[in-house]
Amino acid sequence: MTVLYVIIKYFTVIGTYVKAFFEHVCCRLYEVLIEDGRYLPANEMCGHVDHEIIKRRGASFGVCFFPFLFSFIIGMIFLSAGAMNVYYLGEFFTKSGYVNILNFIFLWLGVSFLTNLFPSVEDALTLKDLLYGENTNLFVKITASPIFAVLYCGAYLEKWGVTFLTSVAFSFVIPSIYAHILPVIS
Amino acid sequence: MDENKENNVNSAEDEQLKKELDQLAKVFQEELDKAKAQEIDEESEARDGEEVFGGEGLIQDLEDVQTVSHDESETEEIPEEELCECCGEKRRGTKKNPDSPYCYECEKALRHYPFELLNVIIPLLIIALSLYCCYIFSDNIGIYAAVQQADKYVSEKKLYTASSAYDMAIEKMESGNINGELVYKRALDCSYKTGMFLNSDLKEDVFKSWELKLPHLKSVYNIQLEALEMRNTQSAIDEILYKYDSEDVKDIPYDKIIEEINALVDAPAKEMPVYDGETGEEISTTSAYNIKVKNYSKPMLLYYEFYIAVICEKDTETQLSFLEKIREEYPEMTWIYGAMLGDIYNKSNKDVSGIIKKIREVNAEDTSADVIEATALRIKGDYDKAMEICNKFIDKEDTYAYEFLRQKAICQLLKDDYEAAFKTAQQAYSQSAVPLTANLLLVCSIAVNDSDTYSEIEEMFKQSNMNISGEVLDYKNGKTSLEQIFTKGDFDVV
Numbered sequence: 001m002t003v004l005y006v007i008i009k010y011f012t013v014i015g016t017y018v019k020a021f022f023e024h025v026c027c028r029l030y031e032v033l034i035e036d037g038r039y040l041p042a043n044e045m046c047g048h049v050d051h052e053i054i055k056r057r058g059a060s061f062g063v064c065f066f067p068f069l070f071s072f073i074i075g076m077i078f079l080s081a082g083a084m085n086v087y088y089l090g091e092f093f094t095k096s097g098y099v100n101i102l103n104f105i106f107l108w109l110g111v112s113f114l115t116n117l118f119p120s121v122e123d124a125l126t127l128k129d130l131l132y133g134e135n136t137n138l139f140v141k142i143t144a145s146p147i148f149a150v151l152y153c154g155a156y157l158e159k160w161g162v163t164f165l166t167s168v169a170f171s172f173v174i175p176s177i178y179a180h181i182l183p184v185i186s
Numbered sequence: 187m188d189e190n191k192e193n194n195v196n197s198a199e200d201e202q203l204k205k206e207l208d209q210l211a212k213v214f215q216e217e218l219d220k221a222k223a224q225e226i227d228e229e230s231e232a233r234d235g236e237e238v239f240g241g242e243g244l245i246q247d248l249e250d251v252q253t254v255s256h257d258e259s260e261t262e263e264i265p266e267e268e269l270c271e272c273c274g275e276k277r278r279g280t281k282k283n284p285d286s287p288y289c290y291e292c293e294k295a296l297r298h299y300p301f302e303l304l305n306v307i308i309p310l311l312i313i314a315l316s317l318y319c320c321y322i323f324s325d326n327i328g329i330y331a332a333v334q335q336a337d338k339y340v341s342e343k344k345l346y347t348a349s350s351a352y353d354m355a356i357e358k359m360e361s362g363n364i365n366g367e368l369v370y371k372r373a374l375d376c377s378y379k380t381g382m383f384l385n386s387d388l389k390e391d392v393f394k395s396w397e398l399k400l401p402h403l404k405s406v407y408n409i410q411l412e413a414l415e416m417r418n419t420q421s422a423i424d425e426i427l428y429k430y431d432s433e434d435v436k437d438i439p440y441d442k443i444i445e446e447i448n449a450l451v452d453a454p455a456k457e458m459p460v461y462d463g464e465t466g467e468e469i470s471t472t473s474a475y476n477i478k479v480k481n482y483s484k485p486m487l488l489y490y491e492f493y494i495a496v497i498c499e500k501d502t503e504t505q506l507s508f509l510e511k512i513r514e515e516y517p518e519m520t521w522i523y524g525a526m527l528g529d530i531y532n533k534s535n536k537d538v539s540g541i542i543k544k545i546r547e548v549n550a551e552d553t554s555a556d557v558i559e560a561t562a563l564r565i566k567g568d569y570d571k572a573m574e575i576c577n578k579f580i581d582k583e584d585t586y587a588y589e590f591l592r593q594k595a596i597c598q599l600l601k602d603d604y605e606a607a608f609k610t611a612q613q614a615y616s617q618s619a620v621p622l623t624a625n626l627l628l629v630c631s632i633a634v635n636d637s638d639t640y641s642e643i644e645e646m647f648k649q650s651n652m653n654i655s656g657e658v659l660d661y662k663n664g665k666t667s668l669e670q671i672f673t674k675g676d677f678d679v680v
Binding site: 037182 | 299312322323330363367370397
C-alpha cells in the first residue's frame with residue numbers, strides 16, 4: 001500500500017510538495033515541533049512533515065484544516081481552468097495546431113492539488129482525540145463535526161490512494177457544476 | 187585495641203561526612219545548573235518576541251545552541267542517555283517538558299523548523315501560476331457561458347435556437363483564439379439532428395484526421411461521413427434525373443428510375459468532385475475531407491424514391507412506403523420524413539399523434555409538428571383550435587409561417603368568413619408564392635368575387651408554365667363547393 005501511496009504522491013508531486021509546505025507553515029505558526037522537515041521522503045510521510053503529537057486542540061485543528069483549505073483553493077483554481085478548457089471546450093490544440101500544453105498542465109496541477117488535501121491518519125486521529133475527548137464542550141463537537149468528518153475520511157482515502165481517483169472523477173464533474181453556476185456569475 | 191576501634195569510628199564518621207558533603211555539592215551543582223538553565227530560558231523567552239518568522243531567525247538560534255552546548259561540555263560531562271537527540275551535546279529536557287528528548291534550544295529550533303530556499307520558491311511560483319490561471323478562467327467565462335447556454339437549449343430540445351447559440355459561441359471562441367473541438371462537435375451534432383448539416387460547414391479543418399478515429403470524436407466522423415454520403419447521393423440522383431429533365435410527368439419511367447436508384451444501395455460510391463476554395467481546382471472528396479465515402483446514403487435514396495413517387499403521382503400507399511421505411515430505420519431523422527409523413531397521414535385521415543410526438547421529441551422547435559397538428563384539427567372540424575395554433579406562429583419569422591397562414595385561411599373559409607380568409611391567403615401568398623398558396627388565393631378570390639386578383643394569379647400560372655388546380659376550376663365553374671374541397675378527398679386544394 002505504501003508503494004502505491006508513494007507512487008501517487010510522486011505522480012502528483014507539485015500538490016504533494018505544496019501541501020507539505022502549507023503543513024510546515026502551519027506547524028511553525030502553531031509552534032509544533034517538527035522532527036523531520038523533508039517534504040518528499042519515500043515513505044508514508046511523503047507529503048507531510050513529521051511532527052510531534054500535538055496536544056493543543058486549536059493547533060491540531062489548524063495543522064489539519066488550513067493546509068487542506070489552501071490546497072483546495074489552489075486546486076480548484078487550476079482544475080476549473082484545466083477541466084473547463086479540456087473537457088468542456090475541448091481545447092486540445094492551439095489554433096496553430098500545437099498541443100495546448102498549458103491546459104493539460106492546469107488540469108494535472110488541479111488533480112495534483114486535490115489528491116493531496118488531507119492530513120495524515122495520525123494527525124486525523126489526534127484531532128479526533130482532542131475534539132471528541134472529555135474536555136471538549138458539545139458546541140465545539142457539533143460545529144466542528146462536518147469539517148472533521150471530511151478531514152477524517154479524507155485522511156484514510158488519501159492513505160489508500162483513493163483521492164487520486166476521486167480528484168480525477170471530480171475533474172470530469174466540474175463542467176456540470178459550472179453549468180449551474182455560470183448563468184449566475186456571467 | 188580501643189585506640190584502633192576509636193580510629194575506625196573516626197574514619198567511618200569522616201567517610202559519612204565526606205559522602206554528605208559530596209551529596210551537598212551535587213545538590214548545589216544541580217541547583218546551580220537549574221538556575222543557569224532557568225536564566226538561559228528567560229533570556230531565550232525574552233528573545234522570542236524579537237524573533238522573525240523565517241529561516242534566518244532559526245539559523246541564529248542554532249548557532250546560539252552550539253555555543254552554549256560547547257560552554258557546558260567544557261564544564262561538565264553529561265551521560266550519553268541524557269544527551270539531546272538533536273545536538274547530542276546538551277542535556278535533554280526542558281523546563282516545560284522535562285521528558286523531551288531535546289534540549290531547550292534544539293526544541294525551540296525544531297518548533298521553528300527552517301525553510302529551504304526551494305521550499306519557498308516552488309509555492310510562490312505555484313501561487314503566481316494560480317493567479318495567471320484565474321486570469322485565463324475569468325477571460326474565458328463569456329465563452330463558457332455562451333456554450334453552456336447553447337447546451338441548455340439542446341437539453342431543452344430547442345435545436346434551432348441551440349444552433350444559433352452555438353454559432354455565437356463559436357464566434358466568441360474564434361475571436362478569443364480558442365480551438366474548442368468539443369464545441370464544434372456539439373454544434374455539428376445539433377445541426378445533424380435538424381438536418382442543417384447537409385448544407386453547412388462540416389468543420390473539417392478544425393479536426394485532425396487521426397483525431398476522428400478517437401472515441402470522443404467518433405460522432406464527428408460519423409456526421410461528416412453521413413453528410414458526404416448524402417451529398418454524393420444527391421449528385422448521383424441528379425445525374426439519373428437529369429436525363430428526364432425535359433420529359434412530361436406522364437413520360438417519366440418511374441419503374442426504371444426506382445430500379446436505377448435501388449442499384450445504388452449496394453453500389454460503391456462514386457467520388458463527388460470538390461473544388462479547392464483557393465485555387466478552384468477539382469480535388470477528390472477524400473483529400474478534401476480526409477474521409478473516404480464508400481456507400482450512398484440509404485435514407486437519402488429512400489427519400490428520393492418517395493420524391494419520384496410524388497412527381498409520378500403514384501398512390502398514397504406507394505409514397506408512404508418509402509417514408510415509413512425511413513421512419514422505421516432512421517427514426518431520429520425526423521427532418522427528412524416528419525413533415526411529409528404527417529402531411530400524407532393527414533390527407534389519408536390517419537392518426538398523426540405518433541408523428542407529432544416523435545418530431546417534438548427530436549426537436550421541440552420543429553414547427554412541422556404544429557402544422558401537422560393544426561391541419562389535423564382543421565380536418566376534424568375544430569377550426570377555432572386549429573386557428574389558435576396557427577396564430578402562435580404567424581407573427582414569428584417561422585419557416586412554415588406561410589403554411590400556418592394557409593391553414594388559417596382555410597379555417598376562415600370553412601367558417602364562412604371569406605373576407606378574412608382572402609386577406610390571410612394574400613398574406614400567405616406574399617410570404618411564399620408557391621402553387622399551394624396561389625391555388626388557395628384563387629379559391630378565396632372566387633369566394634369574395636375579386637376578379638383582379640384571380641386574373642393576376644392566373645397570369646402567374648401561365649408565365650410559370652403551370653396549371654391551376656382542377657378543384658379551383660371546378661369551384662369557379664360551380665361544380666364543387668368549399669366543403670367538398672376542404673372536408674373531403676385529400677382535404678386541401680392541390
